[in-house]
Amino acid sequence: xxxxxxxxxxxxxxxxxxxxxxxxxxxxxxxxxxxxxxxxxxxxxxxxxxxxxxxxxxxxxxxxxxxxxxxxxxxxxxxxxxxxxxxxxxxxxxxxxxxxxxxxxxxxxxxxxxxxxxxxxxxxxxxxxxxxxxxxxxxxxxxxxxxxxxxxxxxxxx
Numbered sequence: 001x002x003x004x005x006x007x008x009x010x011x012x013x014x015x016x017x018x019x020x021x022x023x024x025x026x027x028x029x030x031x032x033x034x035x036x037x038x039x040x041x042x043x044x045x046x047x048x049x050x051x052x053x054x055x056x057x058x059x060x061x062x063x064x065x066x067x068x069x070x071x072x073x074x075x076x077x078x079x080x081x082x083x084x085x086x087x088x089x090x091x092x093x094x095x096x097x098x099x100x101x102x103x104x105x106x107x108x109x110x111x112x113x114x115x116x117x118x119x120x121x122x123x124x125x126x127x128x129x130x131x132x133x134x135x136x137x138x139x140x141x142x143x144x145x146x147x148x149x150x151x152x153x154x155x156x157x158x
Contacts (some may be wrong), residue, residue: 072127072156079123079153085136087149089116090157093128093135099144106135106149117142120151132158 072078091108098105102117104125118125118135134155142148 072131074156074158077153077155078128079120079151081153083152085138085152087139088134088136089149090132090134091116092132093118093125093130095126095129101142101145101148104129106133113146116147116149117145118149118151120154122152123154125151125154128154128156131156 089106089108091106091114094105094107095103096105097103098115098117102119104118104120106116106118108114108116118137119140120137134157135149135151136153137149137151140148140150
């Protein structure tokens with residue numbers, strides 16, 4: 001009769017495969033990112049809001065609800081009305097850029113040397129093209145144009 005050696009316990013292995021669960025997790029993350037990217041390209045978010053104030057009343061307007069610049073009112077302030085901006089300028093807004101900087105140009109009195117390049121994340125500047133406006137915003141550094149202004153709020157003068 002054989003007597004088993006009781007000094008060493010038998011080795012029991014568990015069926016544990018961490019590579020399998022890690023690869024499934026990585027696959028799920030990659031598929032989620034790729035799906036989210038392509039869904040954002042197929043169904044882009046087209047609504048952006050701008051706020052307006054006429055002194056006392058504040059309301060939010062969607063740029064989709066304004067079909068043309070004819071619906072804009074002279075004297076109202078559009079954009080971020082809650083923040084105070086230190087830079088302001090007055091002029092006629094036009095579409096275009098100066099040396100590739102900005103999306104729009106503010107033509108101020110004084111000729112070509114007084115023009116400002118404009119960008120905005122708060123207001124759809126296309127709605128105000130051809131109008132005389134007063135803009136308020138923050139100056140950004142630029143090596144291509146004399147003045148690059150990020151528009152925070154805009155008021156139609158004429």
